[in-house]
Amino acid sequence: MKKIIFAASVLFISACSQKTIDKASDPIVNHIDSTTSAGENFFLYANNNWFKNNPIHSTENSNGIFRTIQDTINSTVFAICQKAAATKDAAEGSNEQKIGDFYSSGMDTLTIEKLGVQPLQEELNQIAAIKDLNGLMQNIASLNKIGVSPLFNLFVGRDDKKSSEYAVSLYQGGIGLPDRDYYFNSDARTVNIRNEYQKHITNIFVLIGETQNNASQKTNAVFQIETALAKASRKLADTRDPYKNYNKMSVAQLSKLSKNISFENMLSIYGLKNVDSIIVGQPEFVSALGESLTKFTIVDWQAYLTWNVINNYASYLNKDFERANFNFYSTTMSGTKSQKPRYKRIVEQTDGALGELVGQIYVANYLPKGTKEKLLEIGENIRTVYADHIKTLSWMSAETKTKALSKLAKVSMKVGYPDKWKDLSSVKITRDAYLTNIKNINQWSFERSIQKYGKPVDKTEWEMTPQTYNAYYNPVDNEIVVPACNIIVPGFEGQMPDDAVLYGIIGGSTFGHEITHGFDDQGSQYDEDGNLKDWWTKQDREKFTEKTKAIVAQYSAYVVLDSMHVNGEATQGENIADLGGVVIGYEAFKKTKQGKNNEMINGLTADQRYFLAYGYAWMVNRRPENLARQIMSDVHSPSEFRVNGPVVNIDEFYKAFNIQKGDKLWRDESQRIKIW
Numbered sequence: 310m311k312k313i314i315f316a317a318s319v320l321f322i323s324a325c326s327q328k329t330i331d332k333a334s335d336p337i338v339n340h341i342d343s344t345t346s347a348g349e350n351f352f353l354y355a356n357n358n359w360f361k362n363n364p365i366h367s368t369e370n371s372n373g374i375f376r377t378i379q380d381t382i383n384s385t386v387f388a389i390c391q392k393a394a395a396t397k398d399a400a401e402g403s404n405e406q407k408i409g410d411f412y413s414s415g416m417d418t419l420t421i422e423k424l425g426v427q428p429l430q431e432e433l434n435q436i437a438a439i440k441d442l443n444g445l446m447q448n449i450a451s452l453n454k455i456g457v458s459p460l461f462n463l464f465v466g467r468d469d470k471k472s473s474e475y476a477v478s479l480y481q482g483g484i485g486l487p488d489r490d491y492y493f494n495s496d497a498r499t500v501n502i503r504n505e506y507q508k509h510i511t512n513i514f515v516l517i518g519e520t521q522n523n524a525s526q527k528t529n530a531v532f533q534i535e536t537a538l539a540k541a542s543r544k545l546a547d548t549r550d551p552y553k554n555y556n557k558m559s560v561a562q563l564s565k566l567s568k569n570i571s572f573e574n575m576l577s578i579y580g581l582k583n584v585d586s587i588i589v590g591q592p593e594f595v596s597a598l599g600e601s602l603t604k605f606t607i608v609d610w611q612a613y614l615t616w617n618v619i620n621n622y623a624s625y626l627n628k629d630f631e632r633a634n635f636n637f638y639s640t641t642m643s644g645t646k647s648q649k650p651r652y653k654r655i656v657e658q659t660d661g662a663l664g665e666l667v668g669q670i671y672v673a674n675y676l677p678k679g680t681k682e683k684l685l686e687i688g689e690n691i692r693t694v695y696a697d698h699i700k701t702l703s704w705m706s707a708e709t710k711t712k713a714l715s716k717l718a719k720v721s722m723k724v725g726y727p728d729k730w731k732d733l734s735s736v737k738i739t740r741d742a743y744l745t746n747i748k749n750i751n752q753w754s755f756e757r758s759i760q761k762y763g764k765p766v767d768k769t770e771w772e773m774t775p776q777t778y779n780a781y782y783n784p785v786d787n788e789i790v791v792p793a794c795n796i797i798v799p800g801f802e803g804q805m806p807d808d809a810v811l812y813g814i815i816g817g818s819t820f821g822h823e824i825t826h827g828f829d830d831q832g833s834q835y836d837e838d839g840n841l842k843d844w845w846t847k848q849d850r851e852k853f854t855e856k857t858k859a860i861v862a863q864y865s866a867y868v869v870l871d872s873m874h875v876n877g878e879a880t881q882g883e884n885i886a887d888l889g890g891v892v893i894g895y896e897a898f899k900k901t902k903q904g905k906n907n908e909m910i911n912g913l914t915a916d917q918r919y920f921l922a923y924g925y926a927w928m929v930n931r932r933p934e935n936l937a938r939q940i941m942s943d944v945h946s947p948s949e950f951r952v953n954g955p956v957v958n959i960d961e962f963y964k965a966f967n968i969q970k971g972d973k974l975w976r977d978e979s980q981r982i983k984i985w
């Protein structure tokens with residue numbers, strides 16, 4: 310994926326002609342920090358003036374271009390929510406009714422406070438009634454139906470080796486911290502998080518009425534169970550090899566592997582029939598899981614399930630739960646100092662839960678005309694340049710090139726918004742039951758996924774909404790998905806940015822990046838039809854692997870927060886995509902009039918503007934806690950290295966900013982990595 314976790318909205322496009330941007334309001338010029346040099350730290354050179362003038366708000370864990378765009382989107386979503394909430398006579402079941410009632414139910418704190426944990430009482434009672442392992446597994450299957458996933462993740466996805474079919478998959482999971490390493494690392498930061506996590510769990514048990522003593526005992530059980538699951542889990546980098554994480558077996562084999570779990574029973578509770586095989590991500594996890602089931606008592610497991618239910622729904626419960634959840638997950642883990650106003654939280658939760666419906670109104674009423682066409686134009690230009698570029702690669706044989714070109718030509722580009730919206734007509738949303746609304750949506754989502762099994766693959770599906778400021782490549786469909794709001798470039802409202810900016814941000818860091826995912830260490834293992842199947846000559850694959858190893862080494866050397874290193878293995882796919890994106894974006898830019906004629910704008914050469922605009926695409930400043938969390942659990946490198954990492958491999962960058970030997974960012978020409 311291109312970005313982080315955010316979404317976005319407004320823009321320029323107004324069938325307008327390109328006019329020269331006024332220097333005083335040109336973000337590319339204004340963000341430059343002239344107290345540092347491009348050769349010292351290009352990321353800071355491009356962005357630090359903005360960082361200095363825009364400290365991170367107390368209610369946020371980061372600031373920068375994503376935050377700015379998200380604020381724009383959120384204000385649109387807020388307007389949509391408010392309007393829908395004020396429409397009291399909206400037709401029952403209409404999008405307006407659902408959005409309006411959902412938002413209103415979230416704002417109705419009187420009812421939420423009065424209800425307390427009552428909306429989850431049925432689930433808590435069922436957990437309390439568990440008598441044996443069989444009952445435990447049955448309970449887990451029913452919790453899965455409302456979006457709670459203890460122990461593991463079981464879902465209907467795609468068969469990587471037969472992408473035209475859906476398959477049932479099972480993946481490691483069941484832990485409450487973002488990655489297995491949190492349970493074992495011994496540095497002070499992680500030890501503190503572990504301690505605070507246990508305090509938080511105890512807190513939650515006290516809130517549901519346990520004595521302090523019981524709450525401590527239950528916390529102990531939960532933490533021991535999670536530690537056992539974490540121990541059996543693969544490290545982040547080890548979950549990235551598509552072959553090693555594809556282990557197809559029959560349901561009977563799986564039940565045998567897990568010893569104490571009858572997957573036949575679980576599947577029948579799901580309503581899944583005629584399942585002959587399951588794709589298991591991590592067989593050793595399943596086998597360890599089976600053993601741990603009898604290592605802990607039923608009482609321990611009840612505590613674990615109770616924690617899972619409450620933890621999953623805490624942010625929709627009353628203020629005691631919501632605050633406790635915020636204090637741990639947002640403050641301790643990400644450094645956010647204070648909660649934002651309730652209406653802002655509910656706007657985000659409405660977009661999170663009903664984004665598919667919000668998106669329909671967003672596209673109809675708020676999206677500038679011509680957005681889809683402009684995005685497609687940039688995307689197709691990138692594809693054309695990419696093809697020319699592949700033909701010139703000196704390290705690849707003609708045989709592999711032909712296949713790479715064929716794969717590139719078949720990349721399907723979904724841009725703007727879906728042609729077909731998901732059908733939420735069966736979801737019941739009312740004005741007086743916030744948590745139940747969420748439960749209903751989770752249930753719908755689960756059923757929808759289960760019902761896909763055995764049916765033909767739906768290629769029209771989107772996994773993001775149009776107002777999500779992000780994008781993705783999906784290897785099993787060989788497709789990229791670029792939501793409409795990627796058209797937003799803050800600072801260029803009401804006018805078309807110059808091509809350096811369009812190609813630095815939308816061309817390079819969005820389309821170029823996503824297409825390169827089809828050719829990164831993972832994507833390159835899928836063929837043009839999305840099947841996990843080798844299409845490379847042996848020699849070319851070896852050369853490619855050598856190059857990816859160089860990327861791993863380059864990024865592993867980057868140090869964050871004094872002592873933490875970037876996880877070069879886990880982030881390599883993203884780093885390869887970043888490098889490909891900047892290289893191809895640059896070549897596409899050089900075909901525009903501005904690029905060809907090297908036009909100066911506001912004192913910057915065309916090339917300088919291009920690289921600075923790419924730096925702007927990653928203008929993100931995170932709190933240290935958030936940065937540490939990213940390093941441990943995210944496959945994307947921190948923004949500083951998403952900028953400095955690719956550019957130091959590109960000769961034109963050196964020329965544009967006169968980077969010389971002796972400068973901190975200098976790499977000898979022989980060390981500069983060229984892949985795509």
Ligand SMILES: [Zn+2]
Pocket residue numbers: 310311312822823826883886
């Ligand atoms: Zn990516």
